[in-house]
Amino acid sequence: MTAPAGSSLEVKLRRAQRRRSFTSFLLVAPLLLFILVVFAGPILSLLYFSIDDPKLVEVMPRTAKIVTAWDGAELPGEDAYAAVVEEIRTGYANRTVAAAAMRLNYEISGFRSMVMRTGRKIRRITGPPYKDALIGLDERWGDITYWRAIKASAGPYTTRYLLAAVDLERRWDGSVAKAPPERTIYVEYLQRTFWISFWVLACCIVIGYPMAYLIATSGRRTSRILLALVLLPFWTSLLVRTAAWVVLLQNKGIVNDFLLLAGIVDEPLTLIFNRTGVYIAMVHILLPFLVLPLYAVMRNVPPGQLRAAASLGARPVAAFLSVYLPQTLPGLGAGCILVFILSLGFYITPALIGGASDQMLSYLIAEFATRTGNWGMASAIAILLLLSVAALYPVYRGLVRGGTGFRFG
Amino acid sequence: MTAAPDVLVRFRDVEKTYDGHVNVVDRLNLEIRRGEFLTLLGPSGSGKTTILLMLAGFEAVTAGDIALNDRSLANVPPFRRNMGIVFQNYALFPHRSVFQNVAFPLVQRRVARTVIREKVETALRMVDLAGLGDRRPHQLSGGQQQRVALARALVFEPEMVLMDEPLGALDRKLREQMQIEIKHLHDELGMTVAYVTHDQGEALTMSDRVAIMNDGLIQQVGTPHEVYEEPANAFVAGFVGENNGFEGVVESTEGAECAVRLASGDLVRARSATPRDRGEAAILSLRPERLSINPPEGMTANRFEARIVEVIYFGAHDRVRLAMAGRDDVIARVPAGAGGDTLLPGAPVTIGWSSEHCRVLAPA
Numbered sequence: 001m002t003a004p005a006g007s008s009l010e011v012k013l014r015r016a017q018r019r020r021s022f023t024s025f026l027l028v029a030p031l032l033l034f035i036l037v038v039f040a041g042p043i044l045s046l047l048y049f050s051i052d053d054p055k056l057v058e059v060m061p062r063t064a065k066i067v068t069a070w071d072g073a074e075l076p077g078e079d080a081y082a083a084v085v086e087e088i089r090t091g092y093a094n095r096t097v098a099a100a101a102m103r104l105n106y107e108i109s110g111f112r113s114m115v116m117r118t119g120r121k122i123r124r125i126t127g128p129p130y131k132d133a134l135i136g137l138d139e140r141w142g143d144i145t146y147w148r149a150i151k152a153s154a155g156p157y158t159t160r161y162l163l164a165a166v167d168l169e170r171r172w173d174g175s176v177a178k179a180p181p182e183r184t185i186y187v188e189y190l191q192r193t194f195w196i197s198f199w200v201l202a203c204c205i206v207i208g209y210p211m212a213y214l215i216a217t218s219g220r221r222t223s224r225i226l227l228a229l230v231l232l233p234f235w236t237s238l239l240v241r242t243a244a245w246v247v248l249l250q251n252k253g254i255v256n257d258f259l260l261l262a263g264i265v266d267e268p269l270t271l272i273f274n275r276t277g278v279y280i281a282m283v284h285i286l287l288p289f290l291v292l293p294l295y296a297v298m299r300n301v302p303p304g305q306l307r308a309a310a311s312l313g314a315r316p317v318a319a320f321l322s323v324y325l326p327q328t329l330p331g332l333g334a335g336c337i338l339v340f341i342l343s344l345g346f347y348i349t350p351a352l353i354g355g356a357s358d359q360m361l362s363y364l365i366a367e368f369a370t371r372t373g374n375w376g377m378a379s380a381i382a383i384l385l386l387l388s389v390a391a392l393y394p395v396y397r398g399l400v401r402g403g404t405g406f407r408f409g
Numbered sequence: 410m411t412a413a414p415d416v417l418v419r420f421r422d423v424e425k426t427y428d429g430h431v432n433v434v435d436r437l438n439l440e441i442r443r444g445e446f447l448t449l450l451g452p453s454g455s456g457k458t459t460i461l462l463m464l465a466g467f468e469a470v471t472a473g474d475i476a477l478n479d480r481s482l483a484n485v486p487p488f489r490r491n492m493g494i495v496f497q498n499y500a501l502f503p504h505r506s507v508f509q510n511v512a513f514p515l516v517q518r519r520v521a522r523t524v525i526r527e528k529v530e531t532a533l534r535m536v537d538l539a540g541l542g543d544r545r546p547h548q549l550s551g552g553q554q555q556r557v558a559l560a561r562a563l564v565f566e567p568e569m570v571l572m573d574e575p576l577g578a579l580d581r582k583l584r585e586q587m588q589i590e591i592k593h594l595h596d597e598l599g600m601t602v603a604y605v606t607h608d609q610g611e612a613l614t615m616s617d618r619v620a621i622m623n624d625g626l627i628q629q630v631g632t633p634h635e636v637y638e639e640p641a642n643a644f645v646a647g648f649v650g651e652n653n654g655f656e657g658v659v660e661s662t663e664g665a666e667c668a669v670r671l672a673s674g675d676l677v678r679a680r681s682a683t684p685r686d687r688g689e690a691a692i693l694s695l696r697p698e699r700l701s702i703n704p705p706e707g708m709t710a711n712r713f714e715a716r717i718v719e720v721i722y723f724g725a726h727d728r729v730r731l732a733m734a735g736r737d738d739v740i741a742r743v744p745a746g747a748g749g750d751t752l753l754p755g756a757p758v759t760i761g762w763s764s765e766h767c768r769v770l771a772p773a
Contacts, residue, residue, distance in 0.1 A: 307467055308500035310487040312514035312561065319488075322513075326504045 050379035053155035055103035059096045060087040064154040072172045081130040092119030107149035148172035161380035193360040197343040203283045204339050208290035216298035230291050242349045245281040278354040290335035297331025337396045341389050361385050415443040417601050423473035433459050435625040446595050448604045450612040451622030457605045461571050466490050493562030495575040499554050501546040507557050508542035514565040532560040552583045569601035588614050609649045621645050643770050646694040653739050655693040659685045667769045673735035678710040681769035692770045697742040699766035702758050709761030717756045
């Protein structure tokens with residue numbers, strides 16, 4: 001078919017395509033708006049909070065300016081002391097100095113009370129030289145480390161929260177170094193979070209893969225019942241399920257009663273407030289996220305594949321590894337990534353069932369956000385978590401694509 | 410027909426039940442000869458696929474025994490039976506290329522890499538798929554997928570090849586073409602084939618012997634010619650090819666020659682493969698192409714007056730539906746144009762057939 005004017009056909013086609021893409025845009029517009037407002041927005045604000053450092057510069061702008069220009073090698077000059085005296089004086093009078101003092105306390109603990117005490121006694125200083133007068137009030141004003149702390153807090157932006165989240169800190173001379181041992185808890189938490197997630201995932205695979213296979217290959221009735229059993233936990237809230245595990249796992253709980261009665265153990269096992277309990281509860285909660293995608297993929301594996309492999313001379317294990325497993329990798333990959341990412345963010349379950357040494361990164365976020373109100377630190381750890389999840393995406397792609405050349409979906 | 414045929418597989422009193430009440434395969438005694446093309450033909454649910462599954466080792470035998478080369482298969486797992494199987498849905502491995510699919514049985518047998526390449530290429534050439542080794546199965550047409558399955562089942566030179574309705578998913582034209590190709594492959598390679606189908610045309614075209622199954626029982630085993638021309642019972646007569654069946658009672662016998670009185674009172678001369686007694690109930694079987702319309706005087710032993718009810722055009726032939734002997738569903742098959750203008754609905758005609766083409770069978 002040759003249209004008399006080939007271009008007019010093209011124009012029509014383009015117009016039709018434009019109309020279609022506009023319609024599809026309208027269809028996704030509500031979702032786009034939703035994601036921008038509740039997803040992209042919070043993530044951006046998180047990023048901002050993790051580097052935002054306005055407290056000191058708001059209350060003591062002149063001091064901040066002077067210490068920013070100061071090189072930090074020797075004690076600052078008289079002008080810096082004059083600025084501190086004046087701004088603590090006004091700040092103490094209109095009760096704004098506490099916020100700045102709190103910020104300084106992040107750098108050196110005890111700095112807060114030192115500033116507040118200086119504020120109480122500030123009226124004793126009546127004139128210059130301010131340097132001697134201030135050191136007279138509290139000799140720590142003559143210690144250079146406190147001035148370096150002020151310099152580090154001078155804002156308005158800082159990398160200290162992000163660095164602290166990976167156990168690093170910035171020295172007064174600008175170099176980055178390992179934080180002192182009393183502050184290096186974050187990497188340990190990160191490692192523990194990954195470690196727990198890894199074992200939860202491993203247990204989920206060992207339990208979930210055969211389960212999904214059974215559901216996908218058994219008859220209609222059986223598979224429907226089994227599927228309902230897998231989905232059952234979804235019908236109750238996470239908190240309720242976790243609380244139920246507390247009841248089940250405690251020393252006089254049902255699990256221990258059963259084990260004692262059956263004579264499997266002689267004394268109750270400690271299943272709660274330790275790692276074992278956390279694993280049990282998390283695996284239970286996360287299992288459906290592995291089973292469901294696996295089941296969906298397994299159901300689409302053509303029937304008779306294992307029989308065909310056997311007829312061609314493959315032993316059962318070889319048939320499974322070379323024929324069945326590769327075809328279920330997309331589902332396994334999707335399930336693994338779901339379980340792993342969800343477990344990285346677990347909070348309630350370790351908090352209720354775990355002991356002090358079983359808490360994960362989310363616990364620290366909650367701790368900073370709700371108890372100490374340190375939003376900078378909370379945001380920085382949240383970003384750490386976000387980045388570790390993002391780092392997993394290429395792993396997933398590699399697993400699903402490289403493994404089979406198959407596409408998920 | 411001198412020496413005893415070389416038997417490859419022997420089913421001895423094999424029974425199979427799934428529910429413990431009904432035998433889906435009953436008292437099966439069957440021999441598959443080396444190098445032959447044996448077809449199990451029957452309606453769905455007749456047990457033919459179950460026989461194949463038992464032979465392949467995917468279903469256990471409830472009673473009896475299956476022997477390959479006179480050795481029982483009872484404790485041989487499927488992966489050691491060395492039988493190539495072509496499944497109805499092909500069961501190709503979707504995540505592997507055509508080459509890898511065909512190479513699979515050789516890889517499992519730890520054949521050297523260079524030998525594998527050579528054998529796979531030969532197999533692909535054999536089924537006209539040379540050059541398509543890098544494709545994935547889903548990139549091929551149904552017919553091509555069928556050929557890959559065939560190549561995969563043949564490449565490791567199995568003891569025998571089992572095919573379970575392998576052409577069921579193809580359209581008619583392709584199916585007929587593949588029938589010929591499979592038959593040619595069988596002739597060239599001399600392999601033993603057990604083939605399952607419900608398509609009687611397919612069975613007649615391809616097989617050396619056909620075993621006709623119904624309700625788990627073998628009804629007749631014979632060459633295509635035998636089962637078509639000399640059906641053992643009414644079921645076989647009805648299932649293989651088109652058939653006119655007449656119920657009647659044996660009135661007299663004279664060697665193989667019988668006279669059978671129909672319910673309408675008409676007397677039909679027919680032949681019986683087995684001796685019949687007077688007064689025995691019988692079914693007469695007459696192929697539509699053996700029934701002549703307006704036959705020349707004295708040519709046929711049976712002559713009846715009939716009326717044409719309907720003429721159906723079939724291209725190469727016409728199907729003429731006739732009313733006679735108190736019924737109106739007697740079918741005659743007439744080559745196109747043979748009847749001229751005389752075959753019109755309502756027209757009275759004389760029909761006839763010779764006694765040798767009309768068989769006396771026991772009622773089903």
